[in-house]
Amino acid sequence: MGDTGTWVGVADKPSVVSAVASALSVRVTFSQPMTNNADLRNATYYPLTHDGGSVAVAASAVTPGPGTYPTYVDLTVNDMTIGTNNYHLAVDSSLENQYGDSMNPAGRTADFNGASNRATVTARGFASDLTLVEITYSKAVKQVNPANGDDALNPTNYNITGGVTVNSATHVTSSIVNLNVSGQQIGHAYTGAVSNVQDLANNVVAP
Amino acid sequence: MAPFYYTIGTPIVIGGARPLDLGQLFDFRTQKPSAVTYPRLPGAPPQVAFLYTGSATEGTAVVVVSGQWCSFTAGGAGKTVKYVMTHAEGAGVMTDSYAAASAVVRVPTGSVLTAGKLAQVCMSIWDGNAHLRAGLDDDMHFGLFDTEAGGFLGNTIILSLDTSYEIAIKKFGVDYVELWVNGNFVSGVAYSAWGYAGAVLHQVEFGLCSSSDDAGLIAYWTQMGIQTINHFDAWDRISNNGSVAGTSPTHLTDFVLTFLTTDVGKRLDTLRSAVVNGSGGNNNGVWKIKTRVGAHEVELEGFVKPGVILDGLHPKRIIIEGDYEAFTYPDDLGKTIKISGSSRGNNGTYVVQKLLEAGSLVDLSGFSTSMKVQTNVCEVATATFVSELKTLYQLIPAFVTEASIAYRQSDAGFISGDTLTFRQNLDDNNYIITVIVSRVRTGQLLLNSLVRNSVVDPGPPVVYDYYPFFLFDPIGTVRGYLEDLLAAGVFLKFKS
Secondary structure (H helix, E strand, C coil): CCCCCCCCCCCCCCCEEEEEEECCEEEEEECCCECCCCCCCCHHHCCEEECCCCCCCCCCEEEECCCCCCCEEEEECCCCCCCCCCEEEECCCCCEECCCCECCHHHCEEEECCCCCCCCEEEEEECCEEEEEEEEECCCECCCCCCCCCCCCCHHHEEECCCCEEEEEEEEECCEEEEEEECCCCCCEEEEEECCCEECCCCECCC | CEEEEEECCCCCEEEEEEECCEEEEEECCCCCHHHCEEECCCCCCEEECCEECCCCCHHHHEEEECCCEEEEECCCCCCCEEEEECHHHCCCCCCCCEEEEEEEEECCCCCCCCCCCHHHCEEEEEECCCEEEEEECCCCEEEEECCCCCCEEEEEEECCCCCEEEEEEEEECCCEEEEEECCEEEEEEEHHHCCCCCCCCEEEEEEECCCCCCCCCEEEEEEEEEEEECCCCCCCEEEEEEEEECCEEEEEEECCCCCCHHHCCCEEEEECCCCCCCCCCCCCEEEEEEEEEECCEEEEECCCEEEEEECCCCCCEEEECCCCCCEEECCCCCCEEEEECCCCCCCEEEEEEEEECCCCCCEHHHCCCCCCEEECEEEECCCCCCCEEEEEEEEECCCCCEEEEEEEECCCCEEECCEEECCCCCCCCCCCEEEEEECCCCCCCCCHHHCCCCEEECCCCCEECCCCCCCCCCCHHHHHHHHHHCCCCCCCCCCC
16 A cells, blocks of 8 residues: 555645737736636726826726636727837736636736727818818827827828928817818829827827 | 828719609508608618698507508598608609609598598699699599599599508609509599699698598508609700791800800700791701800701711712611701711702601601601702712701790709809709719720721711720820920921
8 A cells, every 4th residue: 555645735826927918908818717707807906007107098898718717808998008018917816716716926917018009091182172181090199289299280290292281280070180271273182191190099190 | 100192083074963863662551651761862871751741730640550551530620631752851853753653542431531622532743833633532533633623634443441552643754644553554644734833842742631621531551652753954954045046047046044155065955846947847956056156145056977878879868877866857857967078079068858767768758647756867958969988967957937945955064173053943942963973084995906996987087986096195295395395397206
C-alpha cells in the first residue's frame, strides 16, 4: 500500500490577462473561467482611467463571453483617444472564478491602447446655392469656438482647390457643418481637405 | 488632412415635367380611409391617402367592420360621409388625364335610399373641368351622371342589396367616359356630355355624397383603386392664342405670350386647326422655330429628314422610305415640301396635292369616310421627278389665315441651377410633379473595330447614322495655340 494523507486545496485566484481595445469596445480576458453573475456583468466593476484625463471613458455595458463560465467580457465604452497604453483598467476584487475565488489582488489591472474610428469626411455642393458646401463628418466633432485650431467651425481648417475660398463655417448638427464659400461654378468638380479638426475624443479626422 | 470631393451638378436635360401618375389600391377592411397611408414616391415615407370631408362626424359615421369593410352611415338628414384624394394626396387628375377610379361597395338591407339623389352612394372624378360621377338611385339603378337633376347619362345597371360590386369609372382624356361593374362594360358616354364644373378641383371622391342623404342611408366600402396616367407636360408650353395668316404662310403669331431668342430651334406643333386650305389640308403640323421675328412672332419650318425615294415612272410621287408617319392625312395636303440633296435635278419646293395610303397607294381622299391617318407617300401638284434614292425632304408651312389656333412648344421651360421655371401655367396648387432629368453627360466609347456608323446619304451633305464622331479632340488645345502663332497664309494639316 502506498502512503495515504489529506490534501488541502490552495486557491488559484483569477487575474486579468489582457485588455484590448477596438473602437467603442474593450475586451478584458481573464486567466480562468469566471462565474457569469451580476458582479461580472456590473459595468461599475470595470473602472477605466485615461492618461490625459480630458475624456471620461466609462464602461456602459458588459457582455460576457459565451458559456456559463466565460473567460472574457466585452466592455462597451465611449469613444477613446487613440494612443499607446493610455488607458488603464482595474477590475473590482469581487469578481469570481468558477470556484468562487475572487480576483488576485496583484492581477486586477491592465494597460491598453486607446482605439477609435477617426472621423471621415464627405461633402456636397449645390447648384441652387453656389455659396454653400455641406461638410458631413462620420461622427460628432468639436464645434466650440471658431478660433480653436481643432474646431470644425474654424474656416482655416478647410481647403478647397479650384479657386474656391472658404469664408466661414456654421454649425448644423454635431456632425454637419456648412461652409460659406465663394468662387464655385456649376458643373465643376472640386477637391478639398479638412485638417486639424478633432472629434470629441481628441482624435484628428482621418487622413 | 482628410480629403473630400464633390461636384456641383446641374440638370443638363429636362425630359419632361408631368403630374405624378398614380396606380394604387387602398384597402378599408381594417382601417378607415383617413387612416390609410401610402408612399407618394418609391421609398418615401407613407402619407395619408384620403381626407375625410363629410359633414357627419367621421368617428360615428364610419365604422370599421374588421376584415370586411368600412360601414358609412349618414346618421342624419343632410349629412354626407365622404372622402377625397386631392392633388396633395397624389390624385394627379387633370383634364387631359386618363384616369380610373374603382371601388368595392355594397348596400345592405335596411339602407334608406332616396329617389333622384344619385350621389347618395357615389364615386366621382373631378378633373379640373368636369365632375364625372357614378351613383345609385333609390331603385338600385346605378350609372354615370353629371348633375343629380340631369339624371343618368348612358346605360345603367341594376344592383342588388347585400351584394358587393366592383364599380369603376374610366376617363379617357376628354374623349369619353366609361362605367364598368364587376369587370363588365356598362356604359360609355362622350366626355362632352358633362358640363363645366370649375377648374379648381382635381380629386377622386367617394362615399355618401348627396347633401340630402336620409338618416338611414348606409353603404359599405371595402376598397378603392385609383389609376391616373398623365400626358400633360409642364415643360412644354401650350397656347390657345396662336394666329396665322396666308400673307405670311410660314409665320405664327401669339398676341398674348412672348417668344424668346432661346426658343429658336425648339419644336412647335400647331394643333386643332379648324380651317381647310384649298387642297383639303389644314394648319396642323409639326415644326421647328426657324427664327424669332419678334416678341410675338416666329417663323416656322419643318425638320429636314432623309429617306426620299423618287420614281421616274411616277414623276409627282414622293415616297419616304420606312417612315410611315411622314405625312398626316388630311393635315399635310397643301403644305410645301422641299426636296434637297439631289444630284439629279430633283431639288425644289413643291405643293403636296395628294396623300396615298401606305402599301395600297390609294388616294386617301377617295374613301367615303374621311379620317386622320398617317402615311409615307404623297404626290405633289407639279413635278417631273427622275428616279433617285435617298434625297432629303422638309415640310414647310403653307398656312392659310386662321385667327385662332392652338400650339404646343416643346422644351419651353428654363433651368437655373436646380430650379425649373415653367412657361406653362398649372391649373392647381399642390401638384406632385415628376421631373425627368439627366445630370449625366453620357457617351459611349467603342473599340475602332466595333464602331458602326453607316453613311445614310452620300450627300452632299453627307448624312451619317450618328453624330458627333468625336467626343474629345485630343490635340484641340495644341491646335488652337499653333493656329494663333502661325503666320498668315500658312495652314497646318493635323492628323489625329
